[in-house]
Amino acid sequence: MSLLRNGQNGVVTKEMEEVAAQEKVSPEFIRQGVAEGKIVILKNANHSNAVPLAVGEGLRTKVSASVGLYGKDASIDHELEKIKAAVNAGTDAIMDLSVTGEIDAMRKEVLATVSKPVGTLPLYQAMANASRKNGSPLKMTVEDIFEAIEAQAAEGVAFLALHCGTTMDIVERAKREGRIDPLVSYGGSHLIGWMIHNQRENPLYENFDRVLEIAKKYDVTLSFADSMRPGCLADSLDGSQVQELVVLGELVQRTRDAGIQVMVKGPGHVPLNQVKTTIKLQKSLCKNAPYFVFGPLVTDTGVGHDHISAAIGGAVASWAGADFICYVTPAEHIGIPNTDQVREGVVAARIAAHCGDLAKGMPGAINWDLEMSIARKELDWDKQISLAIDPGTAQRIWKERSDDFSSKCTMCGQFCAMEIISQYLNTDTKYGC
Amino acid sequence: MTQMLNARAGKITEEMEKVAIHENVDVKFIRKGIAEGTIVIPKNKNRDRSKICGIGEGLDIKVNALIGTSSDRAQVEMEARKLKVAEEAGCNSFMDLSTGGDIDGMRRQTLSLTNVAVGSVPLYQAGVEAIHKYGSVVDMRPDDLFQTIEKQAADGLDFMAIHSALSLDVLRTLQKTGRVTEVVSRGGSFLTGWMFHNQKENPLLEQFNRLLAIMKKYDVVLSVGDAVRPGCTADSLDQVQLKGLMLAGDLVKRALEAGVQVMVEGPGHVPLNHIESTILLQKRLCYNVPYYVLGFLATDIAPGYDHITGAIGGAYAAMCGADFLCYLTPAEHLGLPNEEDVRAGVMATRIAAHAADITRGRKKASDRDLQMAKARVSLDTDKQIELAIDSNSLLEAKAMDTDNAGCDCAVCGPDCSATIAAKYFGMA
Numbered sequence: 001m002s003l004l005r006n007g008q009n010g011v012v013t014k015e016m017e018e019v020a021a022q023e024k025v026s027p028e029f030i031r032q033g034v035a036e037g038k039i040v041i042l043k044n045a046n047h048s049n050a051v052p053l054a055v056g057e058g059l060r061t062k063v064s065a066s067v068g069l070y071g072k073d074a075s076i077d078h079e080l081e082k083i084k085a086a087v088n089a090g091t092d093a094i095m096d097l098s099v100t101g102e103i104d105a106m107r108k109e110v111l112a113t114v115s116k117p118v119g120t121l122p123l124y125q126a127m128a129n130a131s132r133k134n135g136s137p138l139k140m141t142v143e144d145i146f147e148a149i150e151a152q153a154a155e156g157v158a159f160l161a162l163h164c165g166t167t168m169d170i171v172e173r174a175k176r177e178g179r180i181d182p183l184v185s186y187g188g189s190h191l192i193g194w195m196i197h198n199q200r201e202n203p204l205y206e207n208f209d210r211v212l213e214i215a216k217k218y219d220v221t222l223s224f225a226d227s228m229r230p231g232c233l234a235d236s237l238d239g240s241q242v243q244e245l246v247v248l249g250e251l252v253q254r255t256r257d258a259g260i261q262v263m264v265k266g267p268g269h270v271p272l273n274q275v276k277t278t279i280k281l282q283k284s285l286c287k288n289a290p291y292f293v294f295g296p297l298v299t300d301t302g303v304g305h306d307h308i309s310a311a312i313g314g315a316v317a318s319w320a321g322a323d324f325i326c327y328v329t330p331a332e333h334i335g336i337p338n339t340d341q342v343r344e345g346v347v348a349a350r351i352a353a354h355c356g357d358l359a360k361g362m363p364g365a366i367n368w369d370l371e372m373s374i375a376r377k378e379l380d381w382d383k384q385i386s387l388a389i390d391p392g393t394a395q396r397i398w399k400e401r402s403d404d405f406s407s408k409c410t411m412c413g414q415f416c417a418m419e420i421i422s423q424y425l426n427t428d429t430k431y432g433c
Numbered sequence: 434m435t436q437m438l439n440a441r442a443g444k445i446t447e448e449m450e451k452v453a454i455h456e457n458v459d460v461k462f463i464r465k466g467i468a469e470g471t472i473v474i475p476k477n478k479n480r481d482r483s484k485i486c487g488i489g490e491g492l493d494i495k496v497n498a499l500i501g502t503s504s505d506r507a508q509v510e511m512e513a514r515k516l517k518v519a520e521e522a523g524c525n526s527f528m529d530l531s532t533g534g535d536i537d538g539m540r541r542q543t544l545s546l547t548n549v550a551v552g553s554v555p556l557y558q559a560g561v562e563a564i565h566k567y568g569s570v571v572d573m574r575p576d577d578l579f580q581t582i583e584k585q586a587a588d589g590l591d592f593m594a595i596h597s598a599l600s601l602d603v604l605r606t607l608q609k610t611g612r613v614t615e616v617v618s619r620g621g622s623f624l625t626g627w628m629f630h631n632q633k634e635n636p637l638l639e640q641f642n643r644l645l646a647i648m649k650k651y652d653v654v655l656s657v658g659d660a661v662r663p664g665c666t667a668d669s670l671d672q673v674q675l676k677g678l679m680l681a682g683d684l685v686k687r688a689l690e691a692g693v694q695v696m697v698e699g700p701g702h703v704p705l706n707h708i709e710s711t712i713l714l715q716k717r718l719c720y721n722v723p724y725y726v727l728g729f730l731a732t733d734i735a736p737g738y739d740h741i742t743g744a745i746g747g748a749y750a751a752m753c754g755a756d757f758l759c760y761l762t763p764a765e766h767l768g769l770p771n772e773e774d775v776r777a778g779v780m781a782t783r784i785a786a787h788a789a790d791i792t793r794g795r796k797k798a799s800d801r802d803l804q805m806a807k808a809r810v811s812l813d814t815d816k817q818i819e820l821a822i823d824s825n826s827l828l829e830a831k832a833m834d835t836d837n838a839g840c841d842c843a844v845c846g847p848d849c850s851a852t853i854a855a856k857y858f859g860m861a
Contacts, residue, residue, distance in 0.1 A: 127850070131848075135848075136848035137848060137849075137850050138848050138850055138853070171857075174858070175857065175858055175859075179858070180803070180806045180807060180810060181806055181809065181810050182854075182858045182860075183851060183854055183855055183858065183860065186851075189850075189851040189854050189855075190849075190850040190851050190854070191850075192850075192854040192857070193849070193850030193851050193852065193853035193854035193855075193857075194850045194853075196853055196854060196857045197850065197853050231806070231809075232802065232803070232805070232806030232809070233791065233799070233802045233803075233806070234799075234802070234803050234806055235806075269806075271788075271791050271792055271799075272748055272749065272752050272788050272789065272791070272792050273752060273791075273792035298748060298784075298788035298791075299784060299787050299788045299791065299802055299822075300802040300803075300805040300806050300809070301784075301787065301801055301802055301805050301820055301821055301822045302784045302787075302821075302822055302823075303817065303821045303822075303823070303826060303827055304780075304821065304823050304824075304825060304826030304827065305780055305781065305784055305822070305823060307741075308740070308741050308744050308780075308781050308784055309784055309788065311741050311744065311745055312744055312745050312748045312749075312784070312785060312788055315705060315731060315745040315749075316705065316745075316749060319705050319706065330826070333809070333817075334826055334827060334830045335830055347735075347738060348738070348741055351732065351735050351738055351741055351742060351745070352745065354732055354734065354735075355704075355705055355731040355732050355742070355745050355746075356705065358666060358704045358705070358731070358732055359704050359705035359706035359731075360706075361706075365732075366666075366667075368734050369665065369666045369667060369704075369732055369733040369734055370613065370665070370667050372665075372733045372734045373613045373614050373664070373665030373666075373667055373668075373702075373733050374613060376614060376664070376665070376733075376766070377613060377614045377615075384736065384766075385736075387734060388734065388735065388736050388737060389734050389735045389737075389738065390735075390737055390738065393737040393738070394736045394737040394767060396737075397736075397737050397763060397764055397767045397768065398736075398767040398768060400768070400771075401764045401767055401768025401769055401770065401771065401774075402505075402767070402768040402769075420570070420622040420623065420625070420626045421615050421616045421622045421625055421626070422615075423626065424625060424626050424629035424630065425607070425608065425615055425629075
């Protein structure tokens with residue numbers, strides 16, 4: 001029986017207990033959230049070394065890092081190194097979005113080595129297979145798609161990103177309305193090309209019941225990908241985006257009725273004053289299904305610093321109710337991130353997630369900030385470093401930017417504010433600085 | 434006459450005209466804003482420079498960078514390099530916060546090397562000199578302090594952070610209520626130590642008229658220092674902060690009455706859900722004068738990445754009405770920033786400011802994003818380089834030919850389905 005059905009039947013499963021312990025909430029809270037569809041637990045029974053992860057309302061906001069083979073120079077080893085960096089930096093999940101080379105081998109390697117839930121976008125493999133088998137991705141058959149989906153679910157993928165809501169009607173609307181950038185989503189663009197070439201409705205929409213059957217068989221969480229996510233501020237909350245969200249809302253209901261867990265993927269590029277509305281709309285139209293957002297980036301002009309642009313949007317999104325943040329690296333809009341950029345992307349996304357959790361009043365987040373502040377007040381450097389979101393980087397900068405890192409900080413030199421005040425307020429300071 | 438007194442007399446100065454052209458607004462709007470106090474133009478009478486900026490309601494958000502020596506690291510050359518890096522990165526102003534070495538020399542170097550507004554915290558120099566002269570900051574003489582302020586004003590500083598909004602009453606509240614990180618402002622801590630030790634009122638508060646006279650004489654913008662800003666998210670919007678803000682409001686009123694341009698400094702560490710209230714309270718209690726914020730840092734737990742926590746809080750604060758963002762660098766809470774940190778700090782803060790400008794209806798900002806989106810769709814790399822806030826990484830990618838204009842995946846092959854979609858949308 002699926003996690004959702006168990007939840008609905010009042011059964012607390014082992015996975016629910018595990019995530020409850022991680023989140024420091026009651027198993028009953030998890031069970032109820034899963035039953036209502038507000039929480040999903042990412043776990044595929046066939047990925048035995050992965051720890052289950054819960055995503056949704058009332059829980060810590062999670063972070064996902066995307067890697068994958070792309071381009072001539074890509075290698076599995078290099079991608080595995082990036083995964084290691086992402087996991088060390090604290091990502092909660094990995095998405096393997098390989099589009100070139102040994103897509104199968106890469107995914108198998110990822111599943112064998114990563115103890116986090118893994119997500120994929122099976123359309124890439126379906127199209128690559130069709131290219132190989134039939135000579136063109138345009139000759140991809142409906143069977144090709146479902147074969148790829150089933151193969152990946154069987155291997156242990158915990159969440160499947162599928163562009164189920166991109167209907168021909170929406171594609172036509174995007175053209176009619178003059179979207180600035182109608183081809184933002186990589187998978188979505190290819191799917192749309194296939195639909196136009198073959199003059200056929202989206203097979204994932206037309207055959208949605210088959211998607212559900214596979215998901216049910218392996219109890220995989222569906223992650224609805226959006227082809228019409230805004231790729232620039234000017235396209236945010238346009239007709240195409242909202243219409244796709246409406247369709248996804250209908251599919252969320254069908255998924256839940258089938259006893260399958262589902263979350264929805266979102267933006268994209270969103271002006272800061274539209275972030276809250278975007279989240280509220282998704283929550284309302286998609287019946288409080290967890291929202292998995294890319295960024296959002298709050299400007300189109302931050303290239304080279306898009307992890308920061310995304311952290312701004314992601315923090316406000318997390319506060320407004322987004323549950324899962326897909327990282328953005330400094331290489332966004334330029335090229336493929338290297339290992340260092342992967343780390344930066346994960347940390348920036350974690351900062352955003354945490355800022356949202358703090359604003360929501362999550363006790364774990366509040367305590368973390370408080371502990372850090374007390375360590376600052378006490379000038380306890382070891383503790384400050386260990387509490388830092390990225391202790392390695394904090395330690396390195398501290399050592400490099402301070403002349404005498406064993407005790408003083410260069411910031412104030414001998415005129416440390418904390419020290420002066422402690423003398424006069426008679427509060428205890430472990431003099432270090 | 435100060436800009437404010439000119440504005441009130443209906444006179445449009447050369448500086449107002451420059452600001453109006455730069456901001457693409459009617460100069461009457463600038464004049465009115467300055468007369469009412471919602472806009473300031475930091476421009477000392479004694480200092481000539483070409484880059485003039487306005488700060489306040491209806492204008493683009495401005496970005497400030499901090500530089501300066503400390504007692505442990507007094508390398509004037511390094512600070513000169515940082516000035517160059519920060520100005521090239523696009524900051525609108527500097528504050529020289531030097532506390533080590535030749536403070537006078539450092540300040541004069543800053544004033545001569547930059548073409549943007551420069552501010553300072555004169556209390557630092559007065560405090561450090563008191564330590565050298567008398568052995569302790571608590572022995573600082575009020576007259577020394579005012580002499581330092583006058584000396585710095587005469588040198589040409591365009592704005593000064595002065596911690597007048599701290600009183601024995603505020604400190605009593607601090608003692609009563611307790612705080613996690615009591616006073617994190619260095620100037621605030623100097624004064625707190627002085628006030629407790631001498632059991633005397635804050636001289637910058639007691640002799641506020643004397644201060645106003647100096648500000649007026651040189652037309653220095655008074656930036657009311659935030660001595661009791663929250664130093665951690667747990668202290669945000671507590672009684673101490675609010676008392677400090679109310680006192681700042683009283684002083685703003687007096688400055689406005691005296692015809693002195695004035696803005697108010699703010700936090701510090703503020704959780705996202707406190708930002709809107711923080712800004713609203715400042716604007717309400719401080720007569721809508723510009724709000725100059727440090728950050729805000731939206732969390733305490735990310736040393737090494739505080740340019741990012743600052744960008745998060747800064748963007749949201751500016752959207753809610755903050756007018757002037759002081760940058761944070763990755764070295765915040767860890768040490769003194771180097772050139773690389775300074776550049777990262779300016780860029781992160783400019784992104785925050787720009788993101789907020791878009792939400793504040795600044796057409797130039799949203800147009801730039803639209804042009805960038807179109808340049809991406811048309812794969813026009815040169816245009817993207819021109820429109821990027823920081824074009825460095827695109828330039829590097831172009832040089833290495835690693836930009837993503839080309840397509841290289843097994844999915845596409847010769848029959849790329851995305852290309853077909855692009856043709857359909859008229860993009861190919």
